[in-house]
Amino acid sequence: MFTNHGMSSVAVVGAATVVTMLALRALRRRWCPVITSKLSCRCGKIQGEVSAICQDSIRINCYCADCREYATFIASLGNQDETTIGELGDNRVVQVCKSSLKITQGQDLIKLARKAAKPNAKGQIYMHRFYASCCSVPLYNTVDFLGFVGVFTDFLDERCKEYAGPVRMFPEEALGTPASPEADVFVPDFLWKLLRYHWWRKCGPFDYKQEPVYWATAETKKQD
Numbered sequence: 001m002f003t004n005h006g007m008s009s010v011a012v013v014g015a016a017t018v019v020t021m022l023a024l025r026a027l028r029r030r031w032c033p034v035i036t037s038k039l040s041c042r043c044g045k046i047q048g049e050v051s052a053i054c055q056d057s058i059r060i061n062c063y064c065a066d067c068r069e070y071a072t073f074i075a076s077l078g079n080q081d082e083t084t085i086g087e088l089g090d091n092r093v094v095q096v097c098k099s100s101l102k103i104t105q106g107q108d109l110i111k112l113a114r115k116a117a118k119p120n121a122k123g124q125i126y127m128h129r130f131y132a133s134c135c136s137v138p139l140y141n142t143v144d145f146l147g148f149v150g151v152f153t154d155f156l157d158e159r160c161k162e163y164a165g166p167v168r169m170f171p172e173e174a175l176g177t178p179a180s181p182e183a184d185v186f187v188p189d190f191l192w193k194l195l196r197y198h199w200w201r202k203c204g205p206f207d208y209k210q211e212p213v214y215w216a217t218a219e220t221k222k223q224d
Helices: 004-031 065-077 158-162 187-200 218-223
Strands: 034-040 047-053 058-062 091-097 101-105 110-115 128-132 137-142 148-152 167-169 213-215
Touching: 034 158, 047 091, 065 091, 065 110, 065 128, 065 137, 065 213, 091 137, 091 187
Parallel strands: 058 167, 110 213
Antiparallel strands: 034 047, 047 101, 058 091, 091 148, 110 128, 128 137, 137 148
């Protein structure tokens, strides 16, 4: 059993450890380069950029079925065969703070898509997925109450490869066998980014109130 004194000592050590980690992160962040990667949709009517400190961003290969079905649906809007889906069923994004994304041209061409709700679903949290209506390609995904956005790297220039990563998410849903069946996300680091990005949750070029198009997953279709 811990005594009150012992509990206090543990709390002090824990607090000191957290403060030290935050200080080290701040020092590393100070010397990290800012990387600017230009964004352009396939037809060039939408232009923008991602400008983020390397330490504050991370490239992600997401193998989840939702992202795969969404990318297929968006391509179908323009009757396209080409999608952003990789050989193993992954979509590639770079996760950055919402304030890091700027759209400089074609904002009116960016439309909203959402997954169709399951029957009788209550309190559903929406992933807002924005795409280029001019050439039917996915651009970025976000949640309105979080401070980060995932921008599809297929439509960023080569500098996006300088961001940290890539890491794997949901490799168990891959179409083949990834290098590792385990996700690469380091939970403490991910939680830290969630907290850090939170202050910018209302930033960015996101119109959540426009009328979305809805796409159905295989799971939703089975329940219809």
